Amino acid sequence: MPALFFVQIQKNRKEEGAFVDQPVYQVSQVNEYVKALLDGEPILQDILVRGELSNYKVYPSGHHYFTLKDKDSALRCVMFRSQAQRLRFRPENGMKAIAQGRISVFSRDGAYQLYCGGLSPDGVGDLAVAFEQLKAKLLEERLFDEAHKKPLPRYPRRIAIVTSSAGAAIHDMLRILRRRFPAAEVALLPVRVQGVEAPAEIAGAIRYANRWKVGDLIITGRGGGSMEDLWAFNDERVARAIYESELPVISAVGHEPDVTISDFVADVRASTPSNAAEIAVPDQMELLRWLRGAGERMAQAEEMKLELCRRRLQTLAEKRVMKDQLAFVQDRRMLLTHLQQRLGDLSEKSVGAKRQKFSSLAASLDAMSPLKVLGRGYAVARNEQGILKSYRDAPPGSRIEVALGEGSLECTVEKGRP
Amino acid sequence: MAGKKKEDSQTFEQQIARLEEIVARMEKGDAELADSLALFDEGTGLIHSCGKLLDEAEQKVVRLMKGADGAPVELPFDTEEEADG
Numbered sequence: 001m002p003a004l005f006f007v008q009i010q011k012n013r014k015e016e017g018a019f020v021d022q023p024v025y026q027v028s029q030v031n032e033y034v035k036a037l038l039d040g041e042p043i044l045q046d047i048l049v050r051g052e053l054s055n056y057k058v059y060p061s062g063h064h065y066f067t068l069k070d071k072d073s074a075l076r077c078v079m080f081r082s083q084a085q086r087l088r089f090r091p092e093n094g095m096k097a098i099a100q101g102r103i104s105v106f107s108r109d110g111a112y113q114l115y116c117g118g119l120s121p122d123g124v125g126d127l128a129v130a131f132e133q134l135k136a137k138l139l140e141e142r143l144f145d146e147a148h149k150k151p152l153p154r155y156p157r158r159i160a161i162v163t164s165s166a167g168a169a170i171h172d173m174l175r176i177l178r179r180r181f182p183a184a185e186v187a188l189l190p191v192r193v194q195g196v197e198a199p200a201e202i203a204g205a206i207r208y209a210n211r212w213k214v215g216d217l218i219i220t221g222r223g224g225g226s227m228e229d230l231w232a233f234n235d236e237r238v239a240r241a242i243y244e245s246e247l248p249v250i251s252a253v254g255h256e257p258d259v260t261i262s263d264f265v266a267d268v269r270a271s272t273p274s275n276a277a278e279i280a281v282p283d284q285m286e287l288l289r290w291l292r293g294a295g296e297r298m299a300q301a302e303e304m305k306l307e308l309c310r311r312r313l314q315t316l317a318e319k320r321v322m323k324d325q326l327a328f329v330q331d332r333r334m335l336l337t338h339l340q341q342r343l344g345d346l347s348e349k350s351v352g353a354k355r356q357k358f359s360s361l362a363a364s365l366d367a368m369s370p371l372k373v374l375g376r377g378y379a380v381a382r383n384e385q386g387i388l389k390s391y392r393d394a395p396p397g398s399r400i401e402v403a404l405g406e407g408s409l410e411c412t413v414e415k416g417r418p
Numbered sequence: 419m420a421g422k423k424k425e426d427s428q429t430f431e432q433q434i435a436r437l438e439e440i441v442a443r444m445e446k447g448d449a450e451l452a453d454s455l456a457l458f459d460e461g462t463g464l465i466h467s468c469g470k471l472l473d474e475a476e477q478k479v480v481r482l483m484k485g486a487d488g489a490p491v492e493l494p495f496d497t498e499e500e501a502d503g
Contacts, residue, residue, distance in 0.1 A: 155431045165481065165495070174479060183430065183475035187482050188495055212490050214482055284472050291465050291472075294441050298461045301444035305454050308447070 028107060035105035038112060044103040049075060049114060050122055053095045058084075066091070068099055068114065077101070079116040089121060089130035096122035127227050131234050134261055138236070143243045149267045150248040152280065153216050158185040159280055160215035160247070162205040165190035169223040169252070169273035176274050181281035187214045193222035199235035206241040206249070218245060219276045220262065221252030233260035242266050252276030374405040391416035430471060437464040 025033075038044055051068030058064050062081030067074050077099055091097065101116040121129040138144060159177065163169050165188060177184060189209060191201040202220060209218050220242070222230070232238060233253045242249045242265045251266030252273040263269040270276035317323070366372070374380065380403045381388040394400050394413045402409040428436070440461040444454055481495040 153431065155429075155434065157429065160482075174477070178477040181475075182477040183471055184477075186477065186479040187490075187492075188479065189482050208484065208490075214490055284475075288469060288472055291437075291469050294437055295462065295465045297441050298444050298458055301441070301447060302454060302458045305444070305447055305449075305451060309451050 027110065031105055031107040031110045034112070035107060038104055041103075046100070046102060047114075049099050049101075051075065051097065051099070053091050053097050054093050056091055056093050064091070064116075068097070076111060076113040077116050078106075078113055079119065083117055087119060088126045090133050091119060095129075098122050125227070127231065127234075131261070134234065134236055134239070135264065138239055138261065138265065143239060144264045148243070152248050152250070152268060155181075155282065156184045156215070156217045156280060158187055158215040158217075160187045160189060160209040160218045162189045162191055162202055162209065162218060162220035163222055163273070164193045167193065167223050169221060172223075172272075172274045173219065173252075173277040176277035177281055180278065180283045181287075182284070184281050185215075189214070193232055194225070194229050195232075198232035199237045202232055203235075203237040203241035206238075206245055210244075210246050213247070216247065217280060218247050218249045219252055219270075219273070219280060220249060220266075221270070221273050221276060222254070223273060224255040224258065230254050230258055230260055233262040235261075238262055239265045250276045250279060371405075374403065377405065379404050391418060430468065433464050433468050437461055437468070440464070 049068055051070050054067045054069055054074075056064070056066040062084060064079040064084045066077050066079075068077055069075070079101075097119055098121075099114055099116045100118040101114045103112060103114055105112045120126040142148070161170060161173060163173075170188060174186060177186060187209075189205040191205045192198045193202065206218060206220060209215060220238075221233070224230075230253055233251070239261045242251070242262055248267040249265075250268045250270050251260065251262040252270040252275065253260045253262060254272070256271040259269075268279055270279050381394070381400050382403070383394055383398060383400045385393065388394050388400060394416070396413050396415050398413050400411050400413060402411055440457050443449060444457055444461070447454075449457060479495045480492040482490040483493055485491040
């Protein structure tokens with residue numbers, strides 16, 4: 001024992017009679033001693049511990065503090081920031097986990113704890129947990145909403161493909177696009193599709209394709225691989241870039257059973273890159289067939305139209321007016337003659353009646369004529385003022401005219417008699 | 419040649435859409451005879467130009483690289499599959 005202990009023992013012996021024969025230690029001495037003991041135990045230097053996470057706390061310093069517990073017991077754990085940053089999932093209370101690390105003593109608190117170097121979900125892989133967690137988060141943020149999904153162009157003019165220029169995927173896609181619809185141009189935006197750089201490159205290429213409108217449709221994906229290989233397409237950055245893309249995006253990752261977060265966010269999910277190419281463009285053979293069909297349908301419609309017109313013409317042509325072009329004129333002429341006749345009849349009748357009336361009027365006029373009266377021996381006397389009806393009208397000496405049945409007399413009045 | 423020019427300036431999609439419209443209109447049969455003849459002519463022209471475009475199309479593939487000013491630069495991309503006969 002070091003000298004310090006000896007001094008300590010001496011001192012205590014004087015003060016506390018009861019413990020005379022036992023050494024007395026400082027708290028820190030004890031903790032250091034225990035720490036030295038534990039640190040010397042090889043098993044505790046790299047140990048895996050299974051338990052349930054509880055009381056999980058992330059401090060502003062970036063260190064994670066939590067407790068691993070089972071039915072009967074609990075173990076305090078700490079994970080420093082540098083290790084915590086490497087976590088691929090978000091630890092949550094209640095989660096079954098396996099922690100790896102070393103057991104040591106935190107002298108200040110006199111507590112031993114697990115200094116955690118790594119943590120992974122128990123039973124399922126950490127990637128599986130991370131996948132579920134991101135999926136739940138983005139679902140909550142409505143990144144998978146059907147309403148947000150954009151329709152694909154029916155006949156893309158230029159397809160932007162964000163994938164590796166080296167893999168089989170690009171060649172599969174090009175082959176199918178070439179076979180189905182070579183009219184669509186293809187612009188490849190080469191990116192790494194696995195490794196730590198991949199998510200940023202994929203997300204960047206999707207944004208770049210939008211910014212420069214390098215096509216009217218984006219296909220992003222890669223060929224099959226392990227979950228780790230496909231991991232870039234489960235990255236939140238890629239998911240957000242797809243969500244924010246104004247160009248429609250087809251996600252084409254791995255094989256049929258592989259489902260990635262990109263598949264959920266994309267406007268259309270293709271099961272494989274080849275499938276994406278099939279979805280992206282129409283089959284030109286079908287299109288050509290349709291075009292031919294359209295020509296036939298038009299010809300048929302036109303034929304029917306003409307037939308219909310012909311039939312209508314036929315019906316019209318069979319009417320008399322159309323058969324005999326003069327018939328119309330003749331009809332009209334007959335009508336005209338008839339009208340003239342009628343008009344003639346009418347006028348004749350009317351003139352006759354008028355003539356008769358005129359004769360009778362003329363007769364009575366004749367009967368009343370003063371000439372007729374004069375003819376019977378009467379005379380009419382008049383001066384410049386008019387016909388004389390009184391002796392007073394013509395004073396003696398004035399001149400009057402006397403009209404007779406034949407001729408007249410110029411006279412001077414000798415004398416008037418009342 | 420005005421009609422031809424019009425077809426060229428339309429996208430393939432617009433041409434197909436117009437053709438669909440023409441066929442539907444003609445099948446409905448309510449157009450005047452002169453109009454339907456004009457539609458028939460236009461439709462035939464569209465079928466010809468779309469068919470030609472499909473028949474003559476050759477896949478064009480480019481590799482895009484970000485240029486010095488940020489704008490995409492088109493580079494050739496070898497579409498032949500290596501080692502795969």
